[in-house]
Amino acid sequence: MNRERLAKLNIKAQVLKAMAHPSRLYIVEELARQERCVCELTTMIGADMSTVSKHLSVLKQAGIVADEKRGSMVFYRLRVPCLGKLFESVESVLECSARELAEATK
Amino acid sequence: MNRERLAKLNIKAQVLKAMAHPSRLYIVEELARQERCVCELTTMIGADMSTVSKHLSVLKQAGIVADEKRGSMVFYRLRVPCLGKLFESVESVLECSARELAEATK
DNA sequence: TGGCAATTTGGCGTAATCGCCAAATGCTGT
């Protein structure tokens, strides 16, 4: 495995890792519909605001979301419009393996 | 957030998490081309065989790969054929955010 | 300027992850 490929793998894994958390995945799904400020997401998720803020920071550092300050509030939005495809892919992965997974974990 | 959605989020996050590691992502990419036995993957990755075996176990538990024992060797293959879409999605996410990410981390 | 709300940051304890080593398991051929 050459180091170019390893570098790409690291970046890709980083993107996946950023979304590989229920709260963060929820955030991404919601931002795919519309932009939201931190307090909105906080009440939706039902966790501490500092926790949500850190999740957003992870997504931001992975290049998935962007933030914009308007007044005293910070609004987050998806940085890339192509995430919808990824959702579909994950969904289809689930559909493909859902039954087998259910059987496997019985 | 109702508990049905939370359950789905947990499963989706689990799938993403299983792939959110450079070695495991490498494995998935290779298995998308052809099935491989553990020792092949071990030499390709260059880690301890026990480490590779555990990575494969994670992918298996997430429903991403399936294993088949042939003789004394175990061959792994992708469980779902639709993972190609997901790769494309991750790639496009990278393309969309690569430049901005590079600038952001300067 | 003082106070209040929104957000971020630092820190802490707990839990999970990672990679290697050693040991156990399974299969093959003699």
Next chain:
DNA sequence: ACAGCATTTGGCGATTACGCCAAATTGCCA
């Protein structure tokens, strides 16, 4: 049955993730 290869499992130390609390920061408005 035995030796040897392929694979898995258990465990250990080190690193990282997670969620909450408290404190710091920033902007708004009286």
